[in-house]
Amino acid sequence: MIQINLDVMLARRKMSVTELSERIGITLANVSILKNGHAKAVKMETLNAICRALSCQPGDILEYIPDKEDMQ
Amino acid sequence: MKQGKFSRRLKAIIIGIVVVCIIVYAWVIPDLGLGIARANPEYAAAYWPWVIFVSLTAVPIAAACVLAYRIADDIGKDKSFTEVNAKRLSVISTLAAVDGAYFWVGNLVMCFLNWSHPGVFLFCHFFVFLAAALSVAFAALAHLTHKAAGMEEEQELTI
Numbered sequence: 135m136i137q138i139n140l141d142v143m144l145a146r147r148k149m150s151v152t153e154l155s156e157r158i159g160i161t162l163a164n165v166s167i168l169k170n171g172h173a174k175a176v177k178m179e180t181l182n183a184i185c186r187a188l189s190c191q192p193g194d195i196l197e198y199i200p201d202k203e204d205m206q
Numbered sequence: 207m208k209q210g211k212f213s214r215r216l217k218a219i220i221i222g223i224v225v226v227c228i229i230v231y232a233w234v235i236p237d238l239g240l241g242i243a244r245a246n247p248e249y250a251a252a253y254w255p256w257v258i259f260v261s262l263t264a265v266p267i268a269a270a271c272v273l274a275y276r277i278a279d280d281i282g283k284d285k286s287f288t289e290v291n292a293k294r295l296s297v298i299s300t301l302a303a304v305d306g307a308y309f310w311v312g313n314l315v316m317c318f319l320n321w322s323h324p325g326v327f328l329f330c331h332f333f334v335f336l337a338a339a340l341s342v343a344f345a346a347l348a349h350l351t352h353k354a355a356g357m358e359e360e361q362e363l364t365i
Contacts, residue, residue: 164365174363 137197140169143188158183213282220275227271231264252321259312266301266308273298292352299344306337 144154155165160180167173168180181192188194236257243250273294280291313330316322 160365167363168365172363173365174360176365180365 135201137199138171147188157187210282213278216278224271235260266305270298270301287354287358289355292348295344295348299341302337302341306334310334
Protein backbone atom coordinates (compact mmCIF):
# COMPACT_ATOMS: atom_id res chain seq x y z
CA MET A 135 0.00 0.00 0.00
CA ILE A 136 0.98 3.61 -0.49
CA GLN A 137 1.12 5.64 2.71
CA ILE A 138 0.73 9.40 2.60
CA ASN A 139 3.16 11.18 4.91
CA LEU A 140 1.72 14.61 4.36
CA ASP A 141 1.24 15.23 8.08
CA VAL A 142 4.93 14.45 8.70
CA MET A 143 6.03 16.94 6.04
CA LEU A 144 3.58 19.56 7.33
CA ALA A 145 5.05 19.17 10.83
CA ARG A 146 8.61 19.44 9.47
CA ARG A 147 7.76 22.61 7.58
CA LYS A 148 5.65 23.90 10.50
CA MET A 149 2.78 24.50 8.12
CA SER A 150 -0.92 24.05 8.84
CA VAL A 151 -3.32 22.11 6.62
CA THR A 152 -5.26 25.32 6.01
CA GLU A 153 -2.11 27.13 4.84
CA LEU A 154 -1.20 24.24 2.53
CA SER A 155 -4.68 24.14 1.06
CA GLU A 156 -4.51 27.88 0.37
CA ARG A 157 -1.04 27.59 -1.19
CA ILE A 158 -1.90 24.69 -3.51
CA GLY A 159 -5.43 25.91 -4.32
CA ILE A 160 -7.21 22.75 -3.14
CA THR A 161 -10.09 22.75 -0.68
CA LEU A 162 -9.39 21.93 2.95
CA ALA A 163 -11.74 18.94 2.69
CA ASN A 164 -9.76 17.46 -0.20
CA VAL A 165 -6.41 18.04 1.56
CA SER A 166 -7.85 16.26 4.61
CA ILE A 167 -8.94 13.31 2.40
CA LEU A 168 -5.39 13.15 1.05
CA LYS A 169 -3.76 13.55 4.49
CA ASN A 170 -5.93 10.83 6.04
CA GLY A 171 -5.13 8.39 3.24
CA HIS A 172 -8.69 8.19 1.93
CA ALA A 173 -7.81 9.38 -1.59
CA LYS A 174 -8.02 6.82 -4.39
CA ALA A 175 -5.70 8.72 -6.75
CA VAL A 176 -3.47 11.80 -6.75
CA LYS A 177 -3.14 14.04 -9.80
CA MET A 178 0.40 14.86 -10.97
CA GLU A 179 -0.68 18.51 -10.84
CA THR A 180 -1.60 18.17 -7.14
CA LEU A 181 1.64 16.34 -6.32
CA ASN A 182 3.59 19.05 -8.13
CA ALA A 183 1.81 21.80 -6.17
CA ILE A 184 2.35 20.03 -2.83
CA CYS A 185 6.06 19.46 -3.54
CA ARG A 186 6.43 23.11 -4.53
CA ALA A 187 4.61 24.36 -1.40
CA LEU A 188 6.53 22.06 0.97
CA SER A 189 9.86 22.21 -0.90
CA CYS A 190 10.16 18.44 -0.95
CA GLN A 191 10.25 15.42 -3.25
CA PRO A 192 7.27 13.13 -4.03
CA GLY A 193 9.07 10.39 -2.07
CA ASP A 194 8.88 12.53 1.06
CA ILE A 195 5.09 12.46 0.83
CA LEU A 196 4.42 9.02 -0.64
CA GLU A 197 5.82 5.85 0.90
CA TYR A 198 5.37 2.23 -0.20
CA ILE A 199 4.61 -0.15 2.68
CA PRO A 200 4.31 -3.86 1.80
CA ASP A 201 0.89 -5.40 2.51
CA LYS A 202 0.39 -8.78 4.17
CA GLU A 203 -0.19 -10.15 0.64
CA ASP A 204 3.11 -8.65 -0.52
CA MET A 205 4.91 -10.24 2.45
CA GLN A 206 3.60 -13.67 1.43
CA MET B 207 -32.66 19.57 -19.30
CA LYS B 208 -31.73 20.54 -15.76
CA GLN B 209 -31.79 17.83 -13.09
CA GLY B 210 -34.51 19.48 -11.02
CA LYS B 211 -36.80 19.79 -14.04
CA PHE B 212 -36.01 16.23 -15.15
CA SER B 213 -36.70 14.93 -11.63
CA ARG B 214 -40.07 16.72 -11.50
CA ARG B 215 -40.97 15.36 -14.95
CA LEU B 216 -40.05 11.81 -13.89
CA LYS B 217 -42.13 12.15 -10.71
CA ALA B 218 -45.09 13.40 -12.78
CA ILE B 219 -44.76 10.39 -15.13
CA ILE B 220 -44.57 7.97 -12.17
CA ILE B 221 -47.63 9.57 -10.54
CA GLY B 222 -49.39 9.31 -13.93
CA ILE B 223 -48.55 5.60 -14.12
CA VAL B 224 -49.88 5.10 -10.57
CA VAL B 225 -53.15 6.90 -11.44
CA VAL B 226 -53.56 4.82 -14.63
CA CYS B 227 -52.84 1.62 -12.66
CA ILE B 228 -55.44 2.55 -10.02
CA ILE B 229 -58.04 3.13 -12.76
CA VAL B 230 -57.13 -0.11 -14.56
CA TYR B 231 -57.00 -2.30 -11.44
CA ALA B 232 -59.93 -0.75 -9.55
CA TRP B 233 -62.31 -0.15 -12.43
CA VAL B 234 -61.34 -1.44 -15.89
CA ILE B 235 -60.33 -5.02 -14.95
CA PRO B 236 -63.29 -5.76 -12.60
CA ASP B 237 -65.69 -4.18 -15.14
CA LEU B 238 -64.16 -6.14 -18.03
CA GLY B 239 -64.35 -9.35 -15.98
CA LEU B 240 -67.98 -8.67 -15.12
CA GLY B 241 -68.75 -8.20 -18.83
CA ILE B 242 -67.02 -11.48 -19.69
CA ALA B 243 -68.79 -13.31 -16.83
CA ARG B 244 -72.17 -12.01 -18.00
CA ALA B 245 -71.50 -12.90 -21.63
CA ASN B 246 -70.07 -16.32 -20.71
CA PRO B 247 -71.93 -17.74 -17.68
CA GLU B 248 -69.64 -20.82 -17.72
CA TYR B 249 -66.83 -18.49 -16.54
CA ALA B 250 -68.93 -16.68 -13.90
CA ALA B 251 -67.40 -18.79 -11.08
CA ALA B 252 -63.94 -17.67 -12.20
CA TYR B 253 -64.72 -13.97 -11.75
CA TRP B 254 -63.40 -13.49 -8.19
CA PRO B 255 -60.38 -15.81 -8.60
CA TRP B 256 -59.45 -13.80 -11.69
CA VAL B 257 -59.95 -10.44 -9.99
CA ILE B 258 -57.79 -11.54 -7.02
CA PHE B 259 -55.14 -13.09 -9.29
CA VAL B 260 -54.87 -10.01 -11.52
CA SER B 261 -55.01 -7.60 -8.55
CA LEU B 262 -51.98 -9.31 -7.01
CA THR B 263 -49.94 -8.38 -10.11
CA ALA B 264 -50.33 -4.76 -8.96
CA VAL B 265 -48.22 -5.37 -5.83
CA PRO B 266 -44.82 -5.53 -7.63
CA ILE B 267 -45.89 -2.61 -9.84
CA ALA B 268 -46.69 -0.50 -6.75
CA ALA B 269 -43.35 -1.44 -5.15
CA ALA B 270 -41.51 -0.60 -8.39
CA CYS B 271 -43.28 2.79 -8.57
CA VAL B 272 -42.20 3.62 -4.99
CA LEU B 273 -38.59 2.73 -5.84
CA ALA B 274 -38.74 4.67 -9.12
CA TYR B 275 -40.11 7.73 -7.25
CA ARG B 276 -37.19 7.54 -4.78
CA ILE B 277 -34.73 7.37 -7.71
CA ALA B 278 -36.41 10.40 -9.30
CA ASP B 279 -36.12 12.21 -5.95
CA ASP B 280 -32.39 11.38 -5.77
CA ILE B 281 -31.90 12.67 -9.35
CA GLY B 282 -33.34 16.01 -8.19
CA LYS B 283 -30.80 16.06 -5.34
CA ASP B 284 -27.94 15.36 -7.81
CA LYS B 285 -27.42 11.88 -6.33
CA SER B 286 -28.16 9.91 -9.50
CA PHE B 287 -25.21 7.55 -9.60
CA THR B 288 -25.18 5.85 -6.23
CA GLU B 289 -25.01 2.23 -5.11
CA VAL B 290 -28.43 2.72 -3.48
CA ASN B 291 -29.98 3.64 -6.83
CA ALA B 292 -28.20 0.74 -8.55
CA LYS B 293 -29.73 -1.58 -5.93
CA ARG B 294 -33.18 0.02 -6.42
CA LEU B 295 -32.96 -0.52 -10.19
CA SER B 296 -31.88 -4.10 -9.61
CA VAL B 297 -34.89 -4.66 -7.32
CA ILE B 298 -37.21 -3.14 -9.97
CA SER B 299 -35.70 -5.56 -12.51
CA THR B 300 -36.38 -8.51 -10.18
CA LEU B 301 -39.93 -7.28 -9.48
CA ALA B 302 -40.65 -7.11 -13.24
CA ALA B 303 -39.30 -10.65 -13.72
CA VAL B 304 -41.27 -11.98 -10.73
CA ASP B 305 -44.47 -10.25 -11.89
CA GLY B 306 -44.08 -11.66 -15.42
CA ALA B 307 -43.41 -15.18 -14.11
CA TYR B 308 -46.34 -14.96 -11.66
CA PHE B 309 -48.68 -13.78 -14.44
CA TRP B 310 -47.57 -16.59 -16.77
CA VAL B 311 -47.88 -19.35 -14.14
CA GLY B 312 -51.20 -17.92 -12.93
CA ASN B 313 -52.63 -17.91 -16.44
CA LEU B 314 -51.46 -21.49 -16.94
CA VAL B 315 -53.13 -22.56 -13.67
CA MET B 316 -56.35 -20.75 -14.68
CA CYS B 317 -56.27 -22.67 -17.97
CA PHE B 318 -55.83 -26.02 -16.18
CA LEU B 319 -58.70 -25.17 -13.83
CA ASN B 320 -60.90 -24.42 -16.87
CA TRP B 321 -61.29 -20.83 -15.64
CA SER B 322 -59.69 -19.43 -18.76
CA HIS B 323 -59.57 -19.76 -22.51
CA PRO B 324 -56.40 -20.86 -24.38
CA GLY B 325 -56.67 -17.63 -26.35
CA VAL B 326 -56.36 -15.66 -23.11
CA PHE B 327 -53.29 -17.71 -22.18
CA LEU B 328 -51.72 -16.93 -25.56
CA PHE B 329 -52.58 -13.24 -25.17
CA CYS B 330 -50.96 -13.14 -21.70
CA HIS B 331 -47.59 -13.74 -23.39
CA PHE B 332 -47.69 -10.14 -24.62
CA PHE B 333 -47.59 -8.94 -20.98
CA VAL B 334 -45.03 -11.60 -20.02
CA PHE B 335 -42.67 -10.46 -22.79
CA LEU B 336 -43.27 -6.83 -21.76
CA ALA B 337 -42.30 -7.71 -18.17
CA ALA B 338 -39.23 -9.63 -19.42
CA ALA B 339 -38.15 -6.68 -21.59
CA LEU B 340 -38.57 -4.28 -18.65
CA SER B 341 -36.64 -6.65 -16.42
CA VAL B 342 -33.72 -6.77 -18.87
CA ALA B 343 -33.78 -2.98 -19.40
CA PHE B 344 -33.75 -2.30 -15.65
CA ALA B 345 -31.02 -4.89 -15.06
CA ALA B 346 -28.88 -3.12 -17.68
CA LEU B 347 -29.63 0.25 -16.05
CA ALA B 348 -28.71 -1.18 -12.63
CA HIS B 349 -25.39 -2.43 -14.01
CA LEU B 350 -24.61 0.92 -15.66
CA THR B 351 -25.57 2.85 -12.52
CA HIS B 352 -23.37 0.55 -10.41
CA LYS B 353 -20.43 1.17 -12.76
CA ALA B 354 -21.10 4.92 -12.87
CA ALA B 355 -21.34 5.06 -9.05
CA GLY B 356 -17.89 3.46 -8.82
CA MET B 357 -16.44 5.89 -11.36
CA GLU B 358 -18.01 8.88 -9.61
CA GLU B 359 -16.64 7.77 -6.24
CA GLU B 360 -13.19 7.33 -7.78
CA GLN B 361 -13.41 10.76 -9.40
CA GLU B 362 -14.50 12.36 -6.13
CA LEU B 363 -11.56 10.75 -4.32
CA THR B 364 -9.02 11.82 -6.92
CA ILE B 365 -7.26 14.82 -5.44
